[in-house]
Amino acid sequence: MRLSRLLVLSAAGGTLAQSLLDILTAQSATLSTLTAWLTSQQLVYDILSNARGITLLAPSNTALTQLYTTPLVGQLALDPNLLTAFLSYHVLDGVYLASDFVNTPAAAVPTFMNMKAYSNVSGGQVIETRSQNGAVTFYSGNGVQSNFEKYDYNYVGGTLHIIDTALSIPSSLTDTLVAGGLTAAVGAIRRAAVETPLNMATDVTIFAPNNDAFDAIGSLVNNMTLEQLTKVLNYHVIPGKVLYSQLVPGDGSEVTAEGGSLNFKIQNGSLFVNSARVVAADVLIGNGVVHVLDGVLNPDNPTAVPDPNAATQEPAFNGASSTAGGVPFTSAVITTTSTATVPASSGASEPSVVPAAAPRRMAAVGAAGLLGGVVALVNWCV
Ligand SMILES: *[C@@H]1O[C@H](CO)[C@@H](O)[C@H](O)[C@H]1NC(C)=O
Ligand SMILES: *[C@@H]1O[C@H](CO)[C@@H](O)[C@H](O)[C@H]1NC(C)=O
Numbered sequence: 482m483r484l485s486r487l488l489v490l491s492a493a494g495g496t497l498a499q500s501l502l503d504i505l506t507a508q509s510a511t512l513s514t515l516t517a518w519l520t521s522q523q524l525v526y527d528i529l530s531n532a533r534g535i536t537l538l539a540p541s542n543t544a545l546t547q548l549y550t551t552p553l554v555g556q557l558a559l560d561p562n563l564l565t566a567f568l569s570y571h572v573l574d575g576v577y578l579a580s581d582f583v584n585t586p587a588a589a590v591p592t593f594m595n596m597k598a599y600s601n602v603s604g605g606q607v608i609e610t611r612s613q614n615g616a617v618t619f620y621s622g623n624g625v626q627s628n629f630e631k632y633d634y635n636y637v638g639g640t641l642h643i644i645d646t647a648l649s650i651p652s653s654l655t656d657t658l659v660a661g662g663l664t665a666a667v668g669a670i671r672r673a674a675v676e677t678p679l680n681m682a683t684d685v686t687i688f689a690p691n692n693d694a695f696d697a698i699g700s701l702v703n704n705m706t707l708e709q710l711t712k713v714l715n716y717h718v719i720p721g722k723v724l725y726s727q728l729v730p731g732d733g734s735e736v737t738a739e740g741g742s743l744n745f746k747i748q749n750g751s752l753f754v755n756s757a758r759v760v761a762a763d764v765l766i767g768n769g770v771v772h773v774l775d776g777v778l779n780p781d782n783p784t785a786v787p788d789p790n791a792a793t794q795e796p797a798f799n800g801a802s803s804t805a806g807g808v809p810f811t812s813a814v815i816t817t818t819s820t821a822t823v824p825a826s827s828g829a830s831e832p833s834v835v836p837a838a839a840p841r842r843m844a845a846v847g848a849a850g851l852l853g854g855v856v857a858l859v860n861w862c863v
């Protein structure tokens with residue numbers, strides 16, 4: 482389902498005459514920081530002031546103040562392009578009133594962030610929205626969630642909503658997987674030397690097995706040749722398409738980079754890919770979307786079907802088992818979440834992988850942000 486795009490607002494008389502500046506000024510108690518950031522980029526501010534048919538998701542002062550505890554603000558200060566990208570990510574292409582979001586269960590809404598350095602999603606990077614019981618949540622990079630503080634400030638260019646958490650620019654596939662603790666998938670991608678092509682591609686859908694999934698077939702994946710591993714990994718990639726959850730065919734199939742097809746089924750409130758369950762959906766990345774699986778997909782077993790009533794599924798690789806050697810492929814992958822577990826006194830070294838636009842709360846909620854994100858365990862949206 483798509484959100485309606487209202488190009489003409491039917492607001493009460495008088496409100497249409499308001500400019501963006503009028504709104505920002507009237508709401509200065511909440512939006513003075515954003516106003517300062519916007520006016521520091523005169524070109525962006527001018528474009529925004531003159532734009533028509535847009536929705537501005539305006540982070541509150543509290544939301545932007547929270548960013549000052551992260552490396553992002555320093556990066557924004559040094560890099561005007563990043564600041565432009567950050568600001569344009571908060572501008573939606575179309576006028577969406579709060580009621581449009583409330584009335585749409587799930588949607589990927591295009592933004593104006595379309596600079597190649599920050600987005601390889603055709604038509605511009607999106608935010609994913611979810612509406613449940615009248616509450617709307619916006620999901621951005623690394624599963625960061627934002628909610629309305631206030632909404633429907635209509636003005637001549639469209640409408641403005643105040644949000645409680647700044648949107649996070651989606652980072653690369655591998656940075657996102659590392660942040661989410663999906664280190665086996667990252668290690669496998671690096672072992673097979675497909676990291677660069679995957680990060681450089683335009684428009685991809687990636688099904689990323691979690692660490693338990695790789696662990697369950699440790700006896701087998703550890704012994705795969707590079708060719709075999711690459712074949713398995715390519716079976717997890719749908720090239721040239723960004724299939725957000727609401728676009729995944731509920732009962733259908735899609736062709737993978739490996740050449741074989743994946744079969745989708747919604748059963749018992751979960752989405753299954755062959756026999757693997759999607760345990761977290763719609764994790765946005767710089768060039769598409771990731772859905773996290775509880776099993777590794779087997780290109781030689783495309784007819785594997787799930788037992789929808791079982792909490793966990795048999796691996797799609799017959800006879801494979803866990804090994805004593807630990808989770809496969811993880812030993813060389815350094816995680817950004819280590820700060821949460823390493824004692825402060827240990828002098829833990831700086832994480833070696835820092836997402837380009839480190840979202841706030843990365844250290845605290847890395848995995849939780851992903852796995853507690855747009856979760857699809859029950860009531861899968863179609
Ligand atoms: C987009 O792709 C180009 C290569 O075509 C790459 O240099 C750039 O880093 C990519 N950006 C993102 C956000 O993936
Ligand atoms: C698989 O690799 C393990 C070491 O990880 C080795 O002990 C085992 O013999 C190998 N099995 C096969 C079937 O090659």
Ligand SMILES: *[C@@H]1O[C@H](CO)[C@@H](O)[C@H](O)[C@H]1NC(C)=O
Pocket residue numbers: 749789790791792
């Ligand atoms: C769905 O699966 C759960 C176990 O994950 C099970 O307890 C429940 O009975 C199932 N529901 C239906 C409708 O099959």
